[in-house]
Amino acid sequence: xxxxxxxxxxxVTQMGQEVILRCVPISNHLYFYWYxxxxxxxxxxxxxFYNNEISEKSEIFDDQFSVERPDGSNFTLKIRSTxxxxxxxxxxxxxxxxxxxxxxxxxTRLTVL
Amino acid sequence: xxxxxxxxxxxxxxxxxxxxxxxxxxxSASDYFIWYxxxxxxxxxxxIDIRSNMDKRQGQRxxxxxxxxxxxxxxxxxxxxxxxxxxxxxxxxxxxxxKLVFGAGTILRVKS
Numbered sequence: 236x237x238x239x240x241x242x243x244x245x246x247v248t249q250m251g252q253e254v255i256l257r258c259v260p261i262s263n264h265l266y267f268y269w270y271x272x273x274x275x276x277x278x279x280x281x282x283x284f285y286n287n288e289i290s291e292k293s294e295i296f297d298d299q300f301s302v303e304r305p306d307g308s309n310f311t312l313k314i315r316s317t318x319x320x321x322x323x324x325x326x327x328x329x330x331x332x333x334x335x336x337x338x339x340x341x342x343t344r345l346t347v348l
Numbered sequence: 349x350x351x352x353x354x355x356x357x358x359x360x361x362x363x364x365x366x367x368x369x370x371x372x373x374x375x376s377a378s379d380y381f382i383w384y385x386x387x388x389x390x391x392x393x394x395x396i397d398i399r400s401n402m403d404k405r406q407g408q409r410x411x412x413x414x415x416x417x418x419x420x421x422x423x424x425x426x427x428x429x430x431x432x433x434x435x436x437x438x439x440x441x442x443x444x445x446x447k448l449v450f451g452a453g454t455i456l457r458v459k460s
Binding site for chain 2: 280293330336338
């Protein structure tokens, strides 16, 4: 069964450093998303992406965040200068349709020290 | 702002019993709802979805009920098993959009 994959599973970084979180969505999906989940809290939407453009972004997704689809398979989330409060699980998701089941990856746990 | 919320943070049931997990939503413009299951250390896993033009949808051992009048969503799990133990989230998508807005989550504990 096709699945969304994410690397790394755990990333530890120093405050102020740049991190890139990587995702490989399901191959025939067209819509891609990043969500995050701070420990013990609910999953929050960050950004949606379609046709090489951001479709929608949340207030969390400020100028420190960017997304990219550098090739036909990868989808990345970059945080330029990490803050302590960026520590969270980051989930990538993809969907075949604009509105429909979103398949989630296993997540990357980001720890900012 | 409008959000999805849950009534019960923790639900404990005996193995074999039926479970009902509830969710209240406040956004009347939402037209698509999904229930996700999240096990420890894993990403949300799709369970079942329902569109606003329906009031009931059944899957394997699961049923989702939607009451638009009172803006209430429920997930029924029949013959609950230990493997059903997880956190369950309801999520909604508003009309014309495709971002998921998640509720706070309910912990389901199944006692053997």
